[in-house]
Amino acid sequence: MSGEDAPAQQQNAVDQKQETKPAEEPKNEPAKTESPPAAATAEAAATPAATTEKVPEEETFTYRALVLTGYGGYDKVKLQVKKGKPALKAGEVLVRVKACGLNFADLMARQGLYDRLPSPPVTPGMECAGVVEAVGEEVTDRKVGDKVMVLNRFGLWQEVAAVPASHTFLIPEGMSFEEAAALPVNYITAYMMLFDFGNLRPNQSVLIHAAAGGVGIAATQLCKTVKDVTVFGTASASKHETISEGGVTHPIDYRTKDYVEEVRKISPKGLDVILDPLGGSDTHKAYNLLKPMGKLITYGAANMLAGQKKNLLAVAKNWYHQFSIHTLSLIQGNKSVCGFHLGYLDGEMELITQAMNTIMDLYKEGKIKPRIDSTWHLEQVGDAMRKMQERNNIGKVVLTTEPMPEEEKKEEPKKEDKKDDKKKDDKKKDDKKKDDGKKEEKKDDKKKEEPKKEEKKEEEKKEEVKKEEK
C-alpha cells in the first residue's frame, strides 16, 4: 500500500512533510500524499488494512480521500489513500463519513473560482453525514456513536474527518445518511436567504432559479411553510412535473421562454423575493423584476461556469455584466440587494445553528425533506460533478463512501478521460431514474441508485470494508 512506510503517529497536516506545499488549514491531510494514479489508489482503498495486527493503530490507519490535485476538469479530483489517524484538537470530533453532499461551490472550486478552498492539493467538501468515532478534549455535547451531519469550509469528501464539534448537528430519527448529507448547505442557504434577508411573509411571491437544484428544492419546500406564497421556478421542461409536485406554483422553462415575460404575465407588479444563483445579466433582470420593498438575494455566479474547465470568456462576461448598484437607485425603487454564501459565513456558527435548529424542527414536522437526485461512489466523483454542472439533476447529488463493487470498478480509470459525449448517456439515465419518491431506508448497503453506465446493479450487497477503528 502506498505510503505504508511513512511515520504516522498522531500526525496531522500541519506537521507533515508533503511533496506539495501544505494547504491552508487542512484538518486532516495525511502523511505523504503521494498522488498515485487514481486506479492504483482505488485498488488500494478496497484492500482491508486490518491485516497487520501488532502495529499501533495510528500508524496502520488508512482512509480514502478525494483530493483536488490542481484546477481544471472533472479529472482533477482524484481518489487517494491517506495514512495516519487524524489527531483531534480540543473541541473536535472524528467523524466516520458515510455520505457527502456536492455543491456548486465545489464545481467553482475545481476551476479555481472559489477562494474559500485552499490551493491544491486539498480535499474539497463542505458537508457530510456520518458517525462520531472519537471525541477530543472539551467536547461535551457529542459522544462516540452519535450520528451527525457536518458543515465545514472544506475537507469532508473523505472517509474520516476531524471537525469542530460545533460544526456538527445531530441527525434526527428516521433521516438517512444521504438525506443528512444533502441537507446542511442547501437548507441553511435557502433558509437564511428566504427568512433572514428575504423576510418572507404570507401572500408574497418568490422567484427560484434552478428550482430543480439542491437549493431550489430546499427553497421551494421552505416557501411552502409560509401561507399562500406563490413560487415561480425556472427549470427545463422535463423537470416541471417534479418541481410542480414539490410546490412550484408556476414552473418556467428558461430554455424556451423569457422568464421575465412569463413572470410579468402572472405578476405584473413584479416579485417580493428573488433568489439569484446565476449572476451576470440575470441579476439585472432580477433587480428590475422586484416590487417595491422587494429583496433580491444573489448567492452565486453559475453563469461563470461554462464547460468543465475555467472558461475565461464566461468569467469575463460574468464580470462585465456583474451587477453593481447605486444607492440612489435602491432608494428610488425601495429595493434591497443582498449577497449570500454559506462558505463565507463559517465564523457565524451561532447564526447557522439557530437556522439549523429551525430546519430540524421543520423536518421532524414533515414539512421538508431533502430530495436525492443520485448517489455516487467516491470513484465516480467526476461523473457526479458532471451531472450537476450539466444541470441534469433533480435534487441533490450525493457521494457515498461505501466501497465500489469490484465489477463496477474495472472501467473506472478510463472514465476520467471521456469527454462530452458522456453527456448523452447521463441524460438517458436521467429519464430512467426517478426513484426519489421512495423513502430511503437507513441501510447503507442498499443505495446505489445510479450505478456505472454499462454495468447494471450487481454485487450490490457487498459489505462496507471497515478499517480498524478505535
Place this chain on the structure above:
Amino acid sequence: MSGEDAPAQQQNAVDQKQETKPAEEPKNEPAKTESPPAAATAEAAATPAATTEKVPEEETFTYRALVLTGYGGYDKVKLQVKKGKPALKAGEVLVRVKACGLNFADLMARQGLYDRLPSPPVTPGMECAGVVEAVGEEVTDRKVGDKVMVLNRFGLWQEVAAVPASHTFLIPEGMSFEEAAALPVNYITAYMMLFDFGNLRPNQSVLIHAAAGGVGIAATQLCKTVKDVTVFGTASASKHETISEGGVTHPIDYRTKDYVEEVRKISPKGLDVILDPLGGSDTHKAYNLLKPMGKLITYGAANMLAGQKKNLLAVAKNWYHQFSIHTLSLIQGNKSVCGFHLGYLDGEMELITQAMNTIMDLYKEGKIKPRIDSTWHLEQVGDAMRKMQERNNIGKVVLTTEPMPEEEKKEEPKKEDKKDDKKKDDKKKDDKKKDDGKKEEKKDDKKKEEPKKEEKKEEEKKEEVKKEEK
C-alpha cells in the same frame, strides 16, 4: 382679498387656468395663484372670509396655503391665499388641516433635489393631521368629523386638502393633532426600515444616525419594542441626555468623535442593522461596519444639503462618493444593502396601511410616542425649515394652521431676508426649549411652543378663525 373675483366653482387644479404651468397631480391647487407678497397674503389670510353671505360657498371659500414658488432658500416657500373649495373626486375626502409635519424631503425639494415634488409653484407637505370636512363618492370608511392623519406625495401644507380616503388614518384617542402630524412619515419610515428590510430581532444591534431627528427618535422607540436590542445613536453632545432617555444605549457625538471607532470599541464585530440618512462616504463606512448577515438601509442623502440653497459642491461630492456595490462583495460579505424612501412608495398603500396599523397598536400600548421639537405658524415655515436643516431640533418640527397672533406677525416680512446670522438665535432658543416631556393636550389653542424670536408668548389664546365650511 386677492383673487376674489376669479370664478371658482368646483374647480380643482387640473382644470384651472394658472399663470404658471400646472403642477403634476396637484390635488387642490386653487384658482389663480397670484403670488402676492407674503406679507399681504398673511394679512389677507387672517381676515375672516365669512362676510359676504349670499354668494355660494364654492366661490367664497378661501384658505391659506404654503407654496414653493421656485427652488432656492427658505424664502421660496410663501404663504398665499387660495380661493375656491377643492372639488372631491370619488374616493377622496376633504380634510381641514390642523397641523403638518416637516420632513427632510421637504428641504431637499425646496432646493430642487427631490423629484417627487412637481415643479413650482406647488404646495409641499407629505403629512398632516386634521378633521374630515367632506367626503366624496364611494368613500365608506370615513365620515365628516373624523380626526385623521394624512400621508400624501405632496400638497398638505395648507388649510384644506382633498386627498384619497385611503391615504388617511384615524387618529387614536388621546393623540393631539401635532403628534398625529408628526407620526406618519417618521414612524412608517422607521418601521419599514427596521422590520421589513432590517428584519430586526432580539439581541441585535442598530446604528441610528441623527438619533435626535424625527426618524431617529421613531426608530429608537421602535427598537425598544424588541428585546435586548442595542442602539448606537449619533447626535451632538447637547442632545445626548434626551436621546439616552429615549432609549439610545450608546450616544455618540459625531462632531467630536469618529463614530466608526466608537462602535468598534463596543461592538468589534460590527452591527446588525444600520440606518443611513446621510449618503456619500458615510454609506461606505456603514457598509464596512456591518456584521455578516447585516443590513444597511440607506434612506437619504442629507450630506447633499449644505446651506439653504443648492450647494453644487456638496451635491457633486455626494455623487462622487455615492455608494455603489458589486454583488460579489455582497456575497463574500453576506451583506444586504437596501434603499428606502416613503415618497417613492406612494403606490403601495396596502403595505403602508399594514405598517400603520401596527404602529397605531404600539401607540395605544404606550410603546411609542412622537416627540415634538417645536410648532410653528405657517408664516414661520422658513424658520421651521432652518431649524431642521441646521439640526437644531430634537424630534419633530411641526407647522400649525392656527392663525398667528397679530403682534407676532409684525416683524414677519423681514424675517425672510435675514441670513445666516439668525443661526445663533436659533441655537440659543434650542437650549431654552425642552418642553416636549409635557404631554400635549388636544387643545389646539395652546401650542405655540416656539414663538418668534423677540416676541414672547403673548396673545396665545386667540381662537382660530374658521372659514365658512359646509
